[in-house]
Amino acid sequence: MGARLKAYEGQAASVAGKGKDLVNEPMIRHWCEAMDDTDPAYTGPDAIAPPTMLQAWTMGGLSGHSGRTGAYDELFDLLDEAGCTSVVATDCEQEYLRPLRPGDEVGFDTVIESVSDRKTTKLGTGYFVTTRTDVRVGGDLVGTHRFRILKYAPARQKKEPEGPRARRPRPVVNRDNAGFWEGVERHHLLIQRCTDCGTLRHPWLPGCNACGGPDWDTVEASGEGTVYSYVVMHHPPFPAFDPPYAVGLIELAEGVRIVSNVVGVPYDKVRIGLPVRLEFRRYDEPEGDAEGGPSVLPVFRVLEGRAGGEG
Template identity: 80%
Template sequence: MTGESDELGARLKVYEGQPAAVSGMGKDPVNLPMIRHWCEAMGDTNPAYEGPEAIAPPTMLQAWTMGGLSGHVGRTGAYDELLTLLDEAGCTSIVATDCEQEYLKPLRPGDRVAFDTVIESVSERKTTKLGTGYFVTTRTDVRVGDDLVGTHRFRVLKYAPSRKRPAKKARRPRPVVNRDNAGFWEGVAEGRLLVQRCADCGTLRHPWLPGCNACGSLDWDTVESSGEGTVYSYVVMHHPPFPAFDPPYAVGLIELAEGVRMVSNVVGVPYDKVRIGLPVRVEFRRHEDEDGALTLPVFRVVDVLDGEA
């Protein structure tokens, strides 16, 4: 992975345009139970996803093509060969970087999806904070019968982990503050958890948006949350490590007493004791570094499990 020439990059470029899956078939037809599970997990109550005329949420496009642990019939060896070349060159780590989806037609319960996947592009060698490697993009065209219903592009970085150690504690990344959410962060700095409220229909919303997702009104005010809530869902972060953080740690989707949900750290119990349904209360933590002071809301468990603090 060192030196000026990039012989590996030239070998990888050969795989551009090669198929990664041909005539793959979704393991299950589009179905209402999966749609229901998805909507419950996302908190999406759109009526278009219910009843006899239901359609599938467009963002489920990839879900209908996933092969699970046993994989798919139709998978070719080209993608595995490309990844093996990268492994042999020391690019043994992988992280998903982004995906792009295009929706052309709605999917409905009973539809059987077929798909073809191609290795669309392999980048030149790139050096990132994680390490040096290559971005690999695949494109999956999803069809029902002869109709193209959507396209899914998925990009990963396959890299050799950097062995450099930071000389000093890394600075904590700052939230992106813009004109739409500045009021929220101003409230946090004052130790207040503010929730946007539509001035027309009264619907509460988070994250902060310029308009109401219920009625479309652009007028709004705020209410101050009590800070009480429960863990609606959570993940435990192990990888990738980031110098400003100390994994493993729990990140929760918190349902506030007012009914909206927000993402933040869950503290007060060990990461492996976090559970769905735990009662929590907001706590404002102040961080100091070279960039100045930063206050962030986290959620502390208010009832300790099994006597552990």
């Protein structure tokens, strides 16, 4: 099996692929808004694309690319036959040689760079597959994107022994966010405010991401917000959690966003735009338990009568 898989190393997965769109300002703007990146280098007449968008210009969408070969699909079929029917993305590496600018026409070639020996992980046993995409503009190499996945056979889930309910993992508290968690313990949701330019920010950072100023104070959030986006967690079933449940990106009335659980309605009734209200919940043991860290967490309850309908 290993030799058959190794035979795919060096084979092309796509040849002379073309980006479906020129590098363009609308996509750059959407990316920056999603990432909350206000760097002035990405706007104006001399704008460049954020370097981390490198892969975005090569994505084929649902219809794929005309330059795609069959090698990658053949490799996946072979792994499926070996019982490795699940897949998870593990990491990526990018190298930037020059900025991309609006109007650039992107071309690329992708090669299956490596297939590992069979590995055993907590998810199961399988193979790490790495592809390398060389991105070009006008024939010149502008960047390289390596993408690595694990194609694996899921491990059998061990039945948890009967006993006390597992405790939730505690948030990691450090010198940069300690003030936030101290506020939560007192049932105050504190937002950092730059004392130089007045910009609010969350999560807490050691310096302002707008002006770079190191000094800050805090304002207390009113607790009002809306669901900006959300996901429903189904798997994996971590101890102390009961999936499925909704995790929301909540836009507070003050303009910053925070990730937290959405409560008060079934997970399948959560919708973007729902108004929510902050509340605090204590989990497990009170402050000072042996596991350490905060046991109070901010969550957001959907306002009564505002749950979404079917759709």
